[in-house]
Amino acid sequence: NAGVTQTPKFHILKTGQSMTLQCAQDMNHGYLSWYRQDPGMGLRRIHYSVAAGITDKGEVPDGYNVSRSNTEDFPLRLESAAPSQTSVYFCASRPKTGVNSYEQYFGPGTRLTVT
């Protein structure tokens, strides 16, 4: 199993441009989340999904959109990037049920810079 994979690893965007960060998991986990990590702020959840077709907002959703058409993929879209969205983005997955269902597993991250 590859676990949670993310692409790209690095990206530079200009203000106003759009892009999609990709996330995929092959552990048959039902629950997927996007986090951003900023110095001094810790990890904060952006959006999450409990199953295909179901998504919801996290703590810091503004400026981001998500969709979930299947179990494996959970892309994060920035429609009009702003410098405040410069951050490291992590996708995380966890099982929906079971004794370990609260343990989240993180991808390697995407470092995004918006100029």
Add this chain to the structure above:
Amino acid sequence: EDQVTQSPEALRLQEGESSSLNCSYTVSGLRGLFWYRQDPGKGPEFLFTLYSAGEEKEKERLKATLTKKESFLHITAPKPEDSATYLCAVHRSSNTGKLIFGQGTTLQVKP
């Protein structure tokens, strides 16, 4: 308000010098407390889950403990490869899986 505070922010140890990292939390209805290790440029790597006060978990040189207000990550005879940032997070009941993270403790172990 739910809160997780880790201390110290940074810790420098000599190889073999044991110490502890602290994670204090204020959260209603704790469902689990998690410890992660994060290496530079990588995603957090899951280490332990603790569910109730008095619980302990061990893995190699690491031992995590939990009380009703805080958790400790004890590092016994650390090696340089233990150098990383250690993150603590809590999951409380009825919050759709949201993890509340602390700021982390950056550990450096010198040979």
